[in-house]
Amino acid sequence: MEHFSIIQSLCRIGLGANEPAFRRQVERLQESLLASGAEKEAVVLARLLATSDKGSELRPSKLSLSGGMFRGERLNEKTPPPVDKETGAPLAEIRFPMDADTPLPILGFELQKALESLVMEWSNLDALGAMEVHPATSCLVYGLPGTGKTQIAIAIANRLNLPLVIARLDGLISSFLGTTARNIANLFHFANRYQCILLLDEFDAVAKIRDDPHEVGEIKRVVNTLLQSLDARARIGLTLAITNHENLLDKAIWRRFEVRIFIPLPExxxxxxxxxxxxxxxxxxxxxxxxxxxxxxxxxxxxxxxxxxxxxxxxxxxxxxxxxxxxxxxxxxxxxxxxxxxxxxxxxxxxxxxxxxxxxxxxxxxxxxxxxxxxxxxxxxxxxxxxx
Ligand SMILES: Nc1ncnc2c1ncn2[C@@H]1O[C@H](COP(=O)(O)OP(=O)(O)OP(=O)(O)O)[C@@H](O)[C@H]1O
Ligand SMILES: [Mg+2]
The missing domain is CATH 1.20.141 (Chitosanase, subunit A; domain 1)
Incomplete structure (x- = not known):
């Protein structure tokens, strides 16, 4: 919906003032959005209302970014995403940050805290730098389907106020020899150029080509490119990868991730x-x-x-x-x-x-x-x- 992000910001600021009359109007807006079929926008407002309910101490703190990890050009709506040179198909989708209050999915208390502390690391680069330590720059999230993994990545990016460059690895895989490795290299080149978080969703797809006995050389090339790209990016920006099949991942790739988070089914x-x-x-x-x-x-x-x-x-x-x-x-x-x-x-x-x-x-x-x-x-x- 056009201008909804502005409406959302207005609501967030207004709700922060704790004024019952304002809250009532936001509730009315939420109800009429729902009634008119704008379900997505209604859910966003319902979440804003729910977070403002919990009181300010539980609201995610406003984060300010600093340090070298997020340097680079700024992405904007007009920046073309990287494409497969043969087919012209986009290699990634760019998702701009929307709502800094986007909640993480509901997870167990310990896991929630662990994720919150990672976000704090990434938003306090200067403080870490003073201690001569760097935040973890690569994070693998794995677990069963539908447990909120993609939502975690979106919430992290929103809180850090950074665009997500979302690559579906199955989209990068090409039947042309050598093209998959080139696509991966292009994707990383793009992500390294801009201030963004690179999200490798459905990460296990790379492992799938291994099933084809004719592709031994190809998979080696792909895995090597991926390893080199991950290593180079570790010094430049944040990479999140998501998989439902962690056991399919190459051991060397698995080891590249400094943080590995298992998302269980909810208790x-x-x-x-x-x-x-x-x-x-x-x-x-x-x-x-x-x-x-x-x-x-x-x-x-x-x-x-x-x-x-x-x-x-x-x-x-x-x-x-x-x-x-x-x-x-x-x-x-x-x-x-x-x-x-x-x-x-x-x-x-x-x-x-x-x-x-x-x-x-x-x-x-x-x-x-x-x-x-x-x-x-x-x-x-x-x-x-x-x-x-
Ligand atoms: N723990 C949770 N708390 C609240 N909502 C959740 C939770 N897990 C999943 N959901 C809901 O389910 C939707 C789908 O979750 P999401 O796409 O993040 O799962 P996923 O783990 O990435 O699944 P897949 O492996 O199939 O890609 C979320 O957008 C959210 O609405
Ligand atoms: Mg997902």
Whole structure:
């Protein structure tokens, strides 16, 4: 949407003043954006509202960049991205920083802190320089699909207020002998010339050419170019690489990364936070939150986000139905995700489900809560539980 980044900045500045009337207007704007189908912009405002809720002590500090690592020409909207010389296909997409308050995805406490401290390193180059140390300049993020890896890279770039040069390695790979290595070299040359973060997404794609026995010479050339390019860039700028298949990476490439971060599937506490982020405006009671968290064991953050949209659609069209019915419908149409045992139980008869939940956590799934969840009386629930 045109001019949205200005609207966003206005909202951020206004919300910082803690003025309830202003906040109300931002909420109205967010609601009408949502109603008019501008979902992306509505989510950005919802996040701004949520961050301003948490109070200033939790807001990411304004970062100022300094030092040699981010020197170079400035990228602007008109800078053409590097291209494959044979096909003219772009080798990277440039993403300009938008919102310095972009949150990191919800991660466990320790991991969140570790990432925050990396961002602090990259934004305090002068202080580090005084100690004669450099920040880590290459970081490999790996983990299962949908766990928020790309979102981490975007949040880091936004916080450092730097453009991201995003290369999808599968796009760089060419069937012409020698071209892949040249594409990689061109990409790094471009990134080194400008103030930016180089993001190598789907990084394992380079390893895939290895499957072809005719390509032994080619893969050697590609890996060597990549190693040399990574080494040279370490002195110039920040490189982030992302993969879902870290085991496919060449050992020498793996070792090049000073920081390697594994992003796990979210644990119970993180799942509850992710659910609380994506389910509104649907309001969940504590027991419903507990149930969704139990049902989504083994889900990624992206899976939970998709599920929330599914459940909201169902509840919007069937407002008279129980919340449980929405979850059942979701499970029936999204087989094979997460803990199979939990999916089976949600579809089984209510007595069995109630007993399983009570066994799982008698505090969250106590008789009163189960009664509200199943729309029954407490004595009925007590009878169900006794039948065990
Ligand atoms: N931990 C999380 N907290 C909040 N939202 C999350 C989390 N993980 C994923 N998401 C949501 O899922 C979306 C997709 O995540 P993202 O693309 O960053 O995952 P990924 O790990 O890069 O996946 P892939 O390996 O498939 O590329 C995010 O934009 C975000 O909306
Ligand atoms: Mg990704």
């Amino acid at each position: 119970t506490q993180s799942r509850e936070k992710i659910i609380s982020q994506y389910f509104p405006p649907l309001r969940l009671s504590d027991v419903q939150l507990g149930l969704v968290s139990w049902l989504t064991e083994g889900f990624s953050g992206a899976d939970i986000e998709t599920m929330s949209r599914n459940v909201k659609r169902y509840m919007a069209l069937n407002p008279q139905e129980e919340f449980l019915a929405a979850l059942r419908s979701y499970v029936l149409t999204n087989a094979g995700q997460g803990a199979r045992e939990h999916q089976k139980l949600i579809l089984s008869d209510q007595h069995e489900l109630a007993r399983a939940l009570y066994k799982e956590d008698a505090r969250v799934f106590n008789q009163a809560n189960l009664a509200s969840l199943f729309g029954k009386t407490q004595p009925t629930i007590a009878r169900w539980l006794k039948a065990d």
